[in-house]
Structure formats: structure tokens, C-alpha cells
Amino acid sequence: MRSLNDEAGNGPAVASPSHDGRAPAHGGRARFDYLIVGAGFAGSVLAERLARGLDKRVLLIDRRPHIGGNAYDHLNDDGLLIHRYGPHIFHTNSQQVVDYLSRFTGWRPYEHRVLAQAAGQLVPIPINRTTVNRLYGLDLDEAGVATFLKSKAEPVAEVRTSEDVVVGAVGRELYETFFRGYTRKQWGLDPSELDRSVTARVPTRTNDDDRYFGDKFQMMPLHGYTRMFEAMLDHPNITLALGSDHRTVAREVRYDRLIFTGPVDEYFDFRFGRLPYRSLRFRHETVDREWFQPVGVVNYPAEEVAHTRITEYKHLTGQSHPRTALTYEYPSAEGDPYYPVPKPENAALYRQYQALADATPGVHFVGRLATYRYYNMDQVVGQALALYGRLAEAEAKGGTGGGTRAAAERIAAIGGRSATEPVAL
Ligand SMILES: Cc1cc2nc3c(=O)[nH]c(=O)nc-3n(C[C@H](O)[C@H](O)[C@H](O)COP(=O)(O)OP(=O)(O)OC[C@H]3O[C@@H](n4cnc5c(N)ncnc54)[C@H](O)[C@@H]3O)c2cc1C
Numbered sequence: 001m002r003s004l005n006d007e008a009g010n011g012p013a014v015a016s017p018s019h020d021g022r023a024p025a026h027g028g029r030a031r032f033d034y035l036i037v038g039a040g041f042a043g044s045v046l047a048e049r050l051a052r053g054l055d056k057r058v059l060l061i062d063r064r065p066h067i068g069g070n071a072y073d074h075l076n077d078d079g080l081l082i083h084r085y086g087p088h089i090f091h092t093n094s095q096q097v098v099d100y101l102s103r104f105t106g107w108r109p110y111e112h113r114v115l116a117q118a119a120g121q122l123v124p125i126p127i128n129r130t131t132v133n134r135l136y137g138l139d140l141d142e143a144g145v146a147t148f149l150k151s152k153a154e155p156v157a158e159v160r161t162s163e164d165v166v167v168g169a170v171g172r173e174l175y176e177t178f179f180r181g182y183t184r185k186q187w188g189l190d191p192s193e194l195d196r197s198v199t200a201r202v203p204t205r206t207n208d209d210d211r212y213f214g215d216k217f218q219m220m221p222l223h224g225y226t227r228m229f230e231a232m233l234d235h236p237n238i239t240l241a242l243g244s245d246h247r248t249v250a251r252e253v254r255y256d257r258l259i260f261t262g263p264v265d266e267y268f269d270f271r272f273g274r275l276p277y278r279s280l281r282f283r284h285e286t287v288d289r290e291w292f293q294p295v296g297v298v299n300y301p302a303e304e305v306a307h308t309r310i311t312e313y314k315h316l317t318g319q320s321h322p323r324t325a326l327t328y329e330y331p332s333a334e335g336d337p338y339y340p341v342p343k344p345e346n347a348a349l350y351r352q353y354q355a356l357a358d359a360t361p362g363v364h365f366v367g368r369l370a371t372y373r374y375y376n377m378d379q380v381v382g383q384a385l386a387l388y389g390r391l392a393e394a395e396a397k398g399g400t401g402g403g404t405r406a407a408a409e410r411i412a413a414i415g416g417r418s419a420t421e422p423v424a425l
Pocket of ligand 1: 037038039040041042043061062063064068069070071085086087088089090091244245246247261262263280338339366367368369375376377378380
């Protein structure tokens with residue numbers, strides 16, 4: 001991995017690309033086959049593959065001062081490994097994604113468990129047998145819980161909203177205990193205003209399974225995500241420029257193709273308006289005791305509590321330390337774009353940008369911001385590997401590699417989960 005200054009001597013300024021994003025065939029010093037905007041999973045996987053697999057010269061940039069995108073982790077001032085942008089738990093059903101990432105990291109087995117603070121106690125979420133028995137002071141077996149939930153469920157004539165989904169499955173009381181307040185805080189909208197997809201696949205269990213995810217592979221990178229990204233990007237064909245914005249760099253270097261993993265509406269200067277996002281504020285702190293809570297994440301569904309959840313990283317990382325690091329999450333309308341707001345009008349707005357993106361030659365839009373979808377990490381890795389496959393195929397045939405839509409379609413095969421699963425509860 002090199003820095004941009006190694007390439008360009010005393011500065012990166014070389015030549016401006018022409019209007020379609022392709023570099024002019026003359027002038028300047030630093031020249032790359034690919035400019036990749038964004039060093040998260042999408043950009044880093046593609047940088048690695050293009051450099052190592054196709055021997056391409058890649059300039060990978062990020063406007064943030066670090067690699068890893070939202071999965072970035074680091075040691076805090078107390079020497080505890082934390083995730084700057086909230087807890088990232090790796091889970092997938094894709095052997096292909098596991099095999100690929102295993103080239104750059106070992107793994108620590110970790111099954112994520114979440115408790116919710118409700119009615120003065122901590123109960124498992126998603127709702128399972130323990131949740132029902134504890135909340136109602138019962139001792140039901142599996143069949144008893146199924147019958148109980150059925151008796152609570154309210155018939156909903158047409159399931160349109162998130163509220164309909166949950167009330168139809170577990171009834172109004174459990175909906176109000178676990179979903180209404182949490183969703184109103186998380187999205188700034190009442191569940192009755194949110195697309196049914198937000199809660200459509202939130203599972204309800206009648207057995208004692210208290211794992212948050214059902215995936216075949218559940219684990220954490222042994223030394224953290226950032227170390228994994230460092231290993232991925234450790235290649236002489238990859239030049240890294242951090243703290244660098246696309247607009248500035250694109251004017252200063254020459255490149256043949258662009259891979260853009262930033263917000264698609266920003267790329268097109270918000271031509272049709274801004275795609276709405278929900279953001280988060282993270283409050284990180286270290287407390288002077290060995291453990292703070294019994295599991296990695298505790299949810300706070302009550303509306304009167306400002307934060308939605310608290311993460312205690314040592315559960316995730318396995319780190320031994322006399323103190324413990326926490327992150328409180330406060331949903332917010334302002335700030336970095338984290339969650340696309342799942343409403344039909346936003347999907348329609350995105351389709352306008354998608355049409356523009358599909359019609360822009362020499363540029364590939366990939367990742368969660370460029371495709372305006374909440375994707376899990378494994379899905380983004382799958383999307384990036386699929387795009388790489390197309391680029392490699394086109395290279396072999398002497399073509400252009402095509403758009404990202406077909407690659408995006410293949411994501412369904414990776415993980416096969418709801419795009420909103422981790423944020424619905
Ligand atoms: C709070 C939270 C928790 C999550 N938890 C999980 C989890 O437990 N498990 C899971 O699988 N997934 C989780 N995810 C999803 C995960 O973060 C994404 O799947 C993953 O980060 C997507 O990678 P990406 O490369 O598409 O985007 P990102 O990681 O966002 O990377 C895009 C990068 O592009 C850079 N960029 C954007 N525009 C520009 C520009 N114009 N110029 C230069 N750089 C630019 C950004 O700075 C950013 O670093 C979570 C997401 C959030 C928000």
C-alpha cells in the first residue's frame with residue numbers, strides 16, 4: 001500500500017479527468033487504472049481484487065481519516081477496542097464471503113445476544129419463550145407460547161405498515177412494549193408511517209433460542225476490522241489517500257475508471273433532491289469496572305429514554321481488561337448518512353438516480369450509499385465480489401464490465417436477509 005504523495009512526488013495534482021470521469025490521455029504524473037471512492041467494505045474489496053487479481057493500479061480514497069468505512073475499529077485511550085460507528089457483528093450464510101475474508105483475518109466465534117429493558121427487567125429480543133414467560137410471569141412450553149402469541153395477535157385486514165406487521169403477529173401490548181417507542185426513536189416516525197419492510201422479517205420465536213442472528217457463520221475478526229482491512233489493502237498496486245474528497249482528487253489525478261461507493265445523490269449534485277437518511281450520534285465512554293451488562297447489546301425501547309441501545313464491546317471482542325468500553329446510540333435527523341428511510345417515495349427518488357447511474361459510462365456504483373439500501377457487511381462484500389467478477393470477465397473479453405444492477409441482484413443470494421433487520425429492534 002502506498003500513499004498518494006509517493007505517486008505524485010510533492011503533490012497529487014496532475015490532470016483533470018474529462019466530463020465522463022475518464023482521464024485525458026496526456027499530461028500529469030499520477031495515473032491509475034481505477035479511482036475508488038470510499039475505503040469501506042465495497043471500496044476495499046474492489047481495490048484488493050483489482051490490484052491482486054487483475055494487476056490494476058488503484059487509487060483508493062476516503063474523506064475520513066481512516067480505512068474500514070463504518071466498520072472501522074480502534075483502541076480507545078484506555079486500550080479498549082471499540083467500533084467508532086456502532087457495533088458491527090459479522091454474520092452470514094455465504095461460504096464464499098467467509099472464504100474471501102478469511103484470507104485477511106482469523107476469526108473469533110461470537111454469537112450475538114441482545115436483551116431489552118422492559119417492565120423493569122432485561123428480556124431476550126427477538127421475543128422468545130423466555131421473553132414471554134418473564135414478562136407475563138408464566139411457565140409456558142413452546143406450544144403454549146405459540147398459543148399465547150396467537151391469542152394476543154390482532155387480525156389486520158391489509159398489512160401495509162410496520163405497525164400492522166407487528167400487531168398482526170404478536171398483538172398491541174408487545175408491540176407497544178418493544179416496537180413502538182424504539183421505532184419512533186430510531187426513525188423519528190411512528191411505525192404506522194413506515195413501510196412494512198422495516199419489521200417484516202423480525203422473527204418471533206417460541207423456543208429458547210436467544211441468538212440475535214440465525215446465520216450459519218457468526219464471528220468477529222480476530223484482531224478487529226481495521227487490522228483485516230490493513231491486510232486486505234497491503235499491496236504495492238494500491239495507493240491510499242485518506243482525508244481526501246472525491247471532487248478534489250478527481251480533479252488532480254488521472255484514471256480510466258471510477259468506482260464510487262459514496263452517496264449516489266451527492267455524485268449527481270442532488271439533481272433530483274436529497275435522498276433521506278436517518279443518522280446516529282454515538283457517545284463512547286469507558287467505565288471503571290470489569291463488566292457493565294450481561295450481553296453485548298442492551299436495547300432501550302422506552303420513548304422517554306433518549307438512547308436506543310448500549311453496546312459493551314468486550315463481549316464482542318473477547319478482550320480482557322479491568323475496565324470496559326460502552327457506546328450509547330442516539331438517533332438523529334442530522335449527521336452522517338446511516339440508514340436509508342424506507343418509504344415508497346424515497347425508493348422512487350432513488351430509482352431516478354439509479355437510472356442516471358446506469359447511464360453513466362466508466363463509473364460503477366456499489367455499496368450501501370451508492371445503491372441507497374441498508375446492506376449488511378457480508379452483502380456488500382458479495383456485491384463487490386460480484387462486480388469484480390463482471391469486471392474480470394469483461395477484461396478477458398476486452399469490454400467494459402457493465403453496470404452494477406446485475407451485481408446488486410446477486411446480493412439476494414448473499415445472506416438472504418431483510419435489508420433492515422439489525423435496526424428494526
Ligand atoms: C450503526 C450501524 C451498525 C451496523 N451494524 C452492522 C452489523 O452488526 N453487521 C453488519 O453486517 N452490518 C452492519 N452495519 C452495516 C455496515 O456498516 C455496512 O454494510 C458497511 O459499512 C457497508 O460498506 P460500504 O463500503 O458500502 O459503506 P461504508 O462503510 O459507509 O463506506 C463508504 C465510505 O465512503 C466514504 N465516502 C463517501 N463519499 C465520499 C466522497 N465523496 N469522497 C471520499 N470518500 C467518500 C465514506 O467516508 C465511507 O468511509 C451497520 C451499520 C450501521 C450504520
